[in-house]
Structure formats: C-alpha cells, structure tokens
Amino acid sequence: MNEHDGSERLQQQVKQAFAQHTPLQICGGGSKTWFGGAPQGEPLQLAAHQGVISYEPTELVITARAGTRVQDVEKILAEQGQMLPFEPPHFADSATLGGVIACGLSGPRRPYAGAARDFVLGVKIINGRGEILHFGGEVMKNVAGYDVSRLMVGALGTLGVLLEISLKVLPLPARDITLAHVCDADTAIRHMNQWAGRALPLSGTCHDGKTLFVRLSGAVSAVQAGQAELGGEVLEDGAGFWSQVREQQVDFFHDAQPLWRLSVPPTAPALPQPCWMDWGGAQRWWHAPLSELSALRRQAEAMGGTVQLFRGRTDHEAVFHPLSASILRLHQGLKQAFDPRLILNPGRMYPLDNE
Amino acid sequence: MNTSFPTQEPEYNVDEPSLLRALQAVLPAHALLSSTEDKRPYECDGLSAYRSLPLLVALPENIEQAQAVLRICYAHKVPVVARGAGTGLSGGALPFAQGVLMGLSKFNKILDIDPLARTATVQPGVRNAVISEAAQPHGLYYAPDPSSQIACTIGGNVAENSGGVHCLKYGLTVHNILRLQLLTIEGELLTIGSQALDSPGYDLLALLTGSEGMLGVIVEITVKLLPIPQQAQVLMAAFDDVAKAGRAVGDIIAAGIIPAGLEMMDKASMQAAEDFVHAGYPSQAEAILLCEVDGSLAEVEEHTQAVQHVLTQAGATEVRISKNEQERLLFWKGRKAAFPAVGRISPDYYCMDGTIPRKALPEVLTRISELSQQFGLRVANVFHAGDGNLHPLILYDANQPGELHTAEEFGSKILELCVEVGGTITGEHGVGMEKIDQMCVQFEPLELEQFHALKKVFDPHWLLNPGKAVPTLHRCAELGAMHVHHGELKFPELERF
Numbered sequence: 001m002n003e004h005d006g007s008e009r010l011q012q013q014v015k016q017a018f019a020q021h022t023p024l025q026i027c028g029g030g031s032k033t034w035f036g037g038a039p040q041g042e043p044l045q046l047a048a049h050q051g052v053i054s055y056e057p058t059e060l061v062i063t064a065r066a067g068t069r070v071q072d073v074e075k076i077l078a079e080q081g082q083m084l085p086f087e088p089p090h091f092a093d094s095a096t097l098g099g100v101i102a103c104g105l106s107g108p109r110r111p112y113a114g115a116a117r118d119f120v121l122g123v124k125i126i127n128g129r130g131e132i133l134h135f136g137g138e139v140m141k142n143v144a145g146y147d148v149s150r151l152m153v154g155a156l157g158t159l160g161v162l163l164e165i166s167l168k169v170l171p172l173p174a175r176d177i178t179l180a181h182v183c184d185a186d187t188a189i190r191h192m193n194q195w196a197g198r199a200l201p202l203s204g205t206c207h208d209g210k211t212l213f214v215r216l217s218g219a220v221s222a223v224q225a226g227q228a229e230l231g232g233e234v235l236e237d238g239a240g241f242w243s244q245v246r247e248q249q250v251d252f253f254h255d256a257q258p259l260w261r262l263s264v265p266p267t268a269p270a271l272p273q274p275c276w277m278d279w280g281g282a283q284r285w286w287h288a289p290l291s292e293l294s295a296l297r298r299q300a301e302a303m304g305g306t307v308q309l310f311r312g313r314t315d316h317e318a319v320f321h322p323l324s325a326s327i328l329r330l331h332q333g334l335k336q337a338f339d340p341r342l343i344l345n346p347g348r349m350y351p352l353d354n355e
Numbered sequence: 356m357n358t359s360f361p362t363q364e365p366e367y368n369v370d371e372p373s374l375l376r377a378l379q380a381v382l383p384a385h386a387l388l389s390s391t392e393d394k395r396p397y398e399c400d401g402l403s404a405y406r407s408l409p410l411l412v413a414l415p416e417n418i419e420q421a422q423a424v425l426r427i428c429y430a431h432k433v434p435v436v437a438r439g440a441g442t443g444l445s446g447g448a449l450p451f452a453q454g455v456l457m458g459l460s461k462f463n464k465i466l467d468i469d470p471l472a473r474t475a476t477v478q479p480g481v482r483n484a485v486i487s488e489a490a491q492p493h494g495l496y497y498a499p500d501p502s503s504q505i506a507c508t509i510g511g512n513v514a515e516n517s518g519g520v521h522c523l524k525y526g527l528t529v530h531n532i533l534r535l536q537l538l539t540i541e542g543e544l545l546t547i548g549s550q551a552l553d554s555p556g557y558d559l560l561a562l563l564t565g566s567e568g569m570l571g572v573i574v575e576i577t578v579k580l581l582p583i584p585q586q587a588q589v590l591m592a593a594f595d596d597v598a599k600a601g602r603a604v605g606d607i608i609a610a611g612i613i614p615a616g617l618e619m620m621d622k623a624s625m626q627a628a629e630d631f632v633h634a635g636y637p638s639q640a641e642a643i644l645l646c647e648v649d650g651s652l653a654e655v656e657e658h659t660q661a662v663q664h665v666l667t668q669a670g671a672t673e674v675r676i677s678k679n680e681q682e683r684l685l686f687w688k689g690r691k692a693a694f695p696a697v698g699r700i701s702p703d704y705y706c707m708d709g710t711i712p713r714k715a716l717p718e719v720l721t722r723i724s725e726l727s728q729q730f731g732l733r734v735a736n737v738f739h740a741g742d743g744n745l746h747p748l749i750l751y752d753a754n755q756p757g758e759l760h761t762a763e764e765f766g767s768k769i770l771e772l773c774v775e776v777g778g779t780i781t782g783e784h785g786v787g788m789e790k791i792d793q794m795c796v797q798f799e800p801l802e803l804e805q806f807h808a809l810k811k812v813f814d815p816h817w818l819l820n821p822g823k824a825v826p827t828l829h830r831c832a833e834l835g836a837m838h839v840h841h842g843e844l845k846f847p848e849l850e851r852f
C-alpha cells in the first residue's frame with residue numbers, strides 16, 4: 001500500500017469544479033462502475049488517496065483513507081484477529097473502502113451483525129462546495145450533531161467525496177461452520193426466520209433453490225451447541241463457499257440476463273425459481289429481462305419491499321426503486337444542502353435536480 | 356427557579372388567542388393545557404435545572420390530531436417541541452416560552468408484534484421496557500436498554516439514539532430500528548424505512564435517529580427484536596486502582612471477547628449504589644467492573660472462564676461470578692440505580708456524557724479529579740466502559756448560591772477534555788440545550804453550517820425544537836470558541852438570532 005494523502009489535490013479539484021459547474025465522477029478502484037446509474041463527468045481519482053491513518057485493535061476502531069483497498073484493510077485487521085463485520089463484497093481486487101461505503105454494500109453477515117452503515121463511526125468528506133468537513137469520530141458512541149456519517153453510506157458519493165472513514169471492527173470468530181439442509185424455498189424461509197429467533201450464533205444463511213446453507217460463527221462451544229441443535233451436513237470448504245456467495249461467483253449469478261435485487265421483509269413468500277435467497281430471507285436475487293421492470297416493481301411492493309436493477313443497466317431504465325414524491329423532495333433538498341451545483345456523481349442515483 | 360440556561364431561541368411573533376382557538380378546534384379539551392398549573396409538569400425534562408413554561412401543551416391522541424397541531428403551528432409560525440417521557444438529560448424537551456409543547460404520552464400502544472419476522476411496531480409513547488415485556492412470551496426482547504428504560508419512551512430513544520449497558524454487543528437505537536413514521540412540520544406523514552433490511556435512497560432512518568426532534572415528529576416505530584440469550588452471567592471484578600480497571604477492559608477485548616455488557620464504577624458511585632440497593636459490591640475497592648457474558652450455556656461457561664482469567668491477570672483483587680439469575684440482576688441493580696443512588700448523597704447532581712477512546716481513561720479520570728479539586732465539587736464516575744462512554748456525576752447543591760454555575764463550568768471543562776483526547780461531548784444524552792456551547796468546540800463553522808443547511812431541508816422556518824442541538828455561528832463567535840482557520844471566518848447568509 002502506498003501511503004498518500006491526496007486531500008489537498010482533491011479539494012482543489014472539487015473547488016474548481018464548483019466554480020466552473022463541472023460535473024465530477026468520483027472514481028475509486030473502478031470495481032463497481034456498473035453499480036447504480038452510469039457515471040458521468042470528469043474523473044476525480046481517489047485510488048491514490050490511500051493508507052490506514054490509525055488502527056487500535058483494543059479500541060475496535062480503524063480509520064483509513066477512502067482509496068485504501070478493502071483487501072488491504074481486511075489484511076491489516078486479520079493480522080490482529082479482527083474483521084469488517086459487515087463482510088463487504090469486493091467485486092474486484094481493486095475495490096476501495098470508499099467505494100464499498102459509498103455503495104453501502106454488505107455481505108452474508110449483514111442480517112446478524114449489521115450493515116456497512118451500522119459500523120461507520122465517522123467520516124471526513126469534501127462536499128459539493130469543496131469544503132472539507134468531519135462528522136462523527138473514532139469513538140463508539142457519538143450523538144453530537146446530525147448523523148451525517150451514516151447518511152454518506154449508500155449515497156453513492158452524491159452528497160460528498162469520502163476522504164476518510166472510521167469504522168468499528170470486531171474480533172474474528174474463533175470458529176465457523178457451514179451446515180447444509182436440503183429443502184424447498186418455503187421451508188428455507190421458515191427455517192431462517194425461526195432460527196433467527198432462537199439464541200443461535202448465526203452469521204450467514206442462503207438458499208440456492210434446493211439447499212439451505214447456514215453458517216454459525218463464534219465461540220467454539222457456541223458453534224458446537226448450534227450445530228447439535230440444527231444438524232445438517234457439514235460443508236467442507238465453508239470459507240470458500242461464503243466468499244463465492246459474497247462475490248456473486250456461484251453458478252446462479254452466471255447468467256447473461258440482468259440481475260435484480262429484491263430487498264423484502266424476511267418472511268415474504270418465496271418467488272418462483274430460479275431465485276437466490278440470502279440475508280435470512282430479506283434479500284432475493286432474480287434474473288429477468290429489462291422488460292420485466294414494472295412487473296418486478298409491483299411484485300416487490302406487494303411483498304413490502306423494493307427492487308433494484310443490480311447488474312445489466314442500460315441508459316434507459318432507472319436502476320433504483322422509485323421514491324415517493326415526498327421522499328424524493330427530501331432527497332433533492334439534501335442534495336442541495338451538500339452539493340448545490342449538483343456536480344458530485346450526477347445521475348448515479350436519482351435525478352436530484354429540483355426541476 | 357433557575358432560568359440561567361443558554362438560549363438561542365429565535366424571535367417569534369405568536370398570535371396567542373388565534374393559536375389557542377385553532378388548537379381548540381382540533382383537540383379535545385383535555386388534550387390542550389393552558390393554565391400555569393396544568394403546564395407545570397412539562398416545564399423541564401430530566402435536566403431540571405433548566406425550566407421554562409410553554410405557551411401551551413398539546414397532548415394529541417392520534418396521528419390526525421398530531422398532524423392538525425403541526426399544521427396549525429406551521430401556519431402560525433409557532434415553534435413546537437416534542438416530548439416523550441421527559442427523562443432526557445440535555446434539555447432536549449425543554450419547552451419554549453413562545454411555543455407549543457407536544458407531548459406524545461397518549462401514543463402508548465403496541466400495534467403489532469411479529470414473532471416470526473422478529474419485529475414490533477409501536478407508538479412513540481410506549482415505554483422502552485414495555486416492548487421487551489410484550490416480546491418476552493415469544494422468547495424475544497428489544498436490546499437497547501437505557502438505565503431509564505422503565506420510564507423513557509421509544510420515541511425519545513429514537514430522537515436521542517439512546518444506548519444502554521448492552522450496546523457494545525447489541526448496538527444503539529440506530530442499529531435496532533427498521534422503520535419510522537414521521538410527521539413533517541407541515542403535518543405530512545412520511546414512512547422512512549420498511550420491514551426489509553434496507554431501503555433505496557439516502558439513509559434517512561439513520562439521519563433521523565438522534566436528530567433530537569429537530570427534523571420531524573416520530574409517530575410510529577418498528578423495532579427489531581432479538582432472541583433472549585439462553586443464559587447470561589455477570590462477573591464483578593474489584594480493583595485497587597482505576598487505571599488498572601480501565602486497562603482490564605482493553606484486555607478483555609484483546610482476548611477476542613465482546614461482552615454483552617461492560618460497565619465500570621468508581622469508588623464514589625459504587626459506594627453510593629451499595630448503600631442504596633445493597634448489591635454486594637466490595638466497598639473497599641477503588642473501582643469495579645461489571646462484565647456480562649451471554650449466549651448458550653456452553654458459551655457462557657467458556658467466556659466466563661476466559662474473562663475471569665483476563666481480569667485476574669489484569670490485577671483484579673477479587674472476581675465474583677453471579678451464582679444465579681437473582682444475583683446477576685442484583686449486580687446490575689446497583690449499576691442501573693447509580694444515578695438515583697448518587698442523588699441520595701448529594702442535594703443535586705449534574706450528569707455528564709462524554710465519550711473518549713478507552714485508552715485515554717486513566718488520563719481523563721486523573722484530570723477530572725484535578726478539576727474536582729479546582730472547582731471544589733465532588734464527582735462520582737459511572738462508565739459504559741466497553742464503548743468509552745463516561746458519565747461523571749458532579750455533586751452540588753442548587754441552594755448554595757453559585758454552585759449550579761460552578762457545576763456547569765466544571766461540566767463544560769470535562770466535555771472539552773473529552774474532545775481534546777479525541778472523543779465527543781455526548782455519547783448518548785444528546786446536545787439539547789445543555790451542550791449547545793460545547794458544539795462550538797467540537798465542530799468547525801463550516802460543519803455547523805452544513806448541519807443548519809440540513810435542518811432547513813426538513814424545517815425551513817425553524818419551528819421544530821429550534822435553537823437546540825446546533826449552535827448558530829453567531830453564538831459560537833460570541834463565545835470566542837470558534838476555531839479560526841487560515842485567518843478566515845466564513846459568515847454566510849444564515850439567519851442569525
């Protein structure tokens with residue numbers, strides 16, 4: 001990792017863009033250009049802005065520059081027996097911490113440990129006026145001022161350029177085990193919800209249409225007790241399996257058709273197969289042509305959730321589930337408050353100009 | 356009565372008779388209080404040194420009435436302060452003389468519990484502890500457990516992002532809610548979040564949590580419920596030195612264990628608690644740690660042994676393990692009763708709420724005791740040690756002229772100390788009216804401006820709990836606490852008052 005503080009250069013570039021009304025596309029490692037709306041504008045390069053600024057294992061906090069590669073962060077943590085609890089997908093080795101946080105991506109552990117936003121303690125950003133601002137900090141509990149740090153998570157850089165991020169980290173579990181149960185989707189949904197209501201050390205669940213996979217993590221005794229309670233076949237390479245699930249490398253995701261992500265209540269009924277289900281039932285993946293957009297939105301809403309065109313966007317469809325008029329107005333207002341000239345990552349999320 | 360609290364209330368020109376008439380038209384007579392006697396119980400929250408009578412108290416009984424009240428206040432340009440149980444410790448629910456206090460105590464119903472999906476949908480006036488009681492038959496509970504949980508409301512918890520003794524492992528309010536229904540100042544009903552784990556767009560759920568009633572009035576909440584652990588056990592360790600106890604906390608975490616709760620009390624608070632509830636604390640110790648481990652029977656056993664070992668290695672003079680559920684609850688009782696216990700040994704106390712990096716604990720405690728000497732006031736420390744959240748309780752007597760003021764000065768020095776060592780002025784009690792001036796120390800002018808711009812999105816006319824939580828730049832400049840960077844101080848076209 002090349003330690004490098006690019007804040008000043010980045011700030012100058014944003015200030016100039018503000019003065020000249022130049023749209024900017026914020027570029028990290030380029031591993032997720034396909035995510036959200038299509039990037040447009042002049043590139044603002046974050047990848048060189050990297051390095052871990054502070055890491056105190058016993059404080060459970062790490063602070064790193066946004067361009068730091070996620071895999072580097074994870075390596076440094078692992079050396080101290082710790083991890084990013086939200087288990088973010090990388091989608092490529094080049095993935096940066098800033099990119100993961102801006103996209104708000106979390107992996108299999110999400111329903112049990114929490115999402116990216118749950119572990120963000122503080123950020124340093126450049127807003128759309130080119131001002132460098134700090135929010136939150138490096139302590140676990142902090143309610144001074146509005147929670148702007150968490151607001152940045154999943155905002156796709158449209159409210160600010162992430163410069164530094166402080167995250168809560170956790171110890172790596174002493175033991176992991178993955179158990180496989182052959183069952184249909186309805187049974188899997190019932191199991192996942194029932195088991196989450198029992199004191200079991202769950203850390204991942206998914207269903208591929210035929211088999212329910214359950215990961216248990218924690219103290220050796222807790223994992224053993226959980227295994228005794230749940231039974232099922234032990235999967236040999238559990239770690240490899242969950243990494244493939246996290247990175248969407250399992251067979252289900254090898255399909256040329258657009259990939260849709262449904263975020264729904266975990267008890268929502270099963271969708272027709274083939275459907276990949278994870279997050280205890282709260283996340284459902286489906287392949288379908290773009291022509292299904294409206295039908296899928298209706299379906300997701302009927303299930304009490306929303307749908308996102310995760311992969312396979314074209315220039316014509318909105319990627320994210322539409323917001324109600326009032327919520328959209330709040331989004332536009334927030335955009336104005338942070339980026340009045342709409343220069344940061346335009347088009348990456350929703351059309352946020354007021355017109 | 357003391358009225359010397361900080362104020363930065365904008366000027367409002369309220370047409371009182373017309374406001375009263377409008378509200379009378381939408382609320383039943385018993386839901387609108389206007390006599391001084393009726394309004395008296397609402398003049399302060401848990402920070403009782405700050406008092407102010409509101410113009411009117413509205414106690415709506417349903418969403419339509421609350422909506423109507425807000426619409427009227429909006430039309431009349433009258434400030435509105437929402438109030439739950441009034442246990443807040445930062446003056447967040449302190450009324451405005453020119454405003455309406457909207458109490459949500461009538462919103463006290465649990466609307467739905469879904470045991471399979473593990474959620475409860477409740478009205479904001481439901482008390483925190485009641486949710487866990489209702490979930491208990493399903494083997495579930497609501498994790499965040501502020502010490503005030505038998506009294507405080509879930510609406511207040513969301514507005515303050517409250518924590519509890521179990522938040523190191525189970526998180527704060529923000530980690531344990533899924534969905535809110537919010538009334539805007541215009542009276543519009545919005546749904547934020549859903550029963551799914553995430554929603555598209557900006558994370559408004561996080562933004563609203565901890566926003567201290569400044570962005571909207573919460574009228575419904577869906578919380579997550581967790582399975583009740585099979586077993587829980589508390590280890591109580593005594594130390595002859597506060598710094599040793601502080602280091603022991605880091606050692607437990609370094610051993611890879613995240614306890615369900617990890618609390619510390621210094622000698623003063625421990626003795627007060629012991630005298631009050633007889634929890635069996637070793638009164639000779641300089642500090643005690645309470646460490647709860649939970650999980651399956653085997654896991655509790657495994658972790659208890661590990662923690663016991665760490666504590667002994669860290670120099671504990673005594674380690675006791677709760678023998679049964681009764682003793683576990685007794686150990687906690689002393690901790691949860693620490694504030695009232697301190698209230699028994701001093702006519703008044705002033706509770707501070709800074710968070711610090713844990714490693715700074717010995718230094719911070721030393722400097723607090725120096726400040727204690729300097730200001731001539733005693734202090735007792737209660738500490739959510741696992742997450743670095745420190746509650747120094749400053750003992751004073753409001754009947755002694757000047758003592759409240761001295762206590763406040765002492766308190767603000769403690770908060771500045773927290774910022775100096777890399778921490779924050781408030782971990783869980785909020786800024787409210789109380790810490791408005793310390794916000795000038797923690798944030799730069801541009802950051803405060805960003806907060807103001809954000810508030811304006813929700814509340815363009817500054818009517819929702821205005822003047823709290825975020826100081827005006829003007830105020831900070833007057834205090835001289837503003838950081839001046841590169842010799843330039845930016846004053847934008849913000850309203851100033």
Ligand SMILES: Cc1cc2nc3c(=O)[nH]c(=O)nc-3n(C[C@H](O)[C@H](O)[C@H](O)COP(=O)(O)OP(=O)(O)OC[C@H]3O[C@@H](n4cnc5c(N)ncnc54)[C@H](O)[C@@H]3O)c2cc1C
Pocket residue numbers: 400401436437438439440441442443444446447448459479500501502503506507508509510511512513514515516517518519520567568569571572573574694695783784820
């Ligand atoms: C003895 C004692 C122990 C405490 N222990 C803890 C603790 O361990 N952890 C902790 O975090 N806190 C603690 N507190 C502080 C306090 O109990 C919490 O802040 C609590 O969440 C406040 O809830 P409340 O219903 O009393 O809110 P109130 O005091 O009535 O209001 C608090 C704030 O929330 C706003 N508000 C209230 N309801 C709504 C609503 N429906 N919509 C919008 N805004 C609203 C108010 O305007 C105000 O700004 C303690 C207090 C006491 C007195």
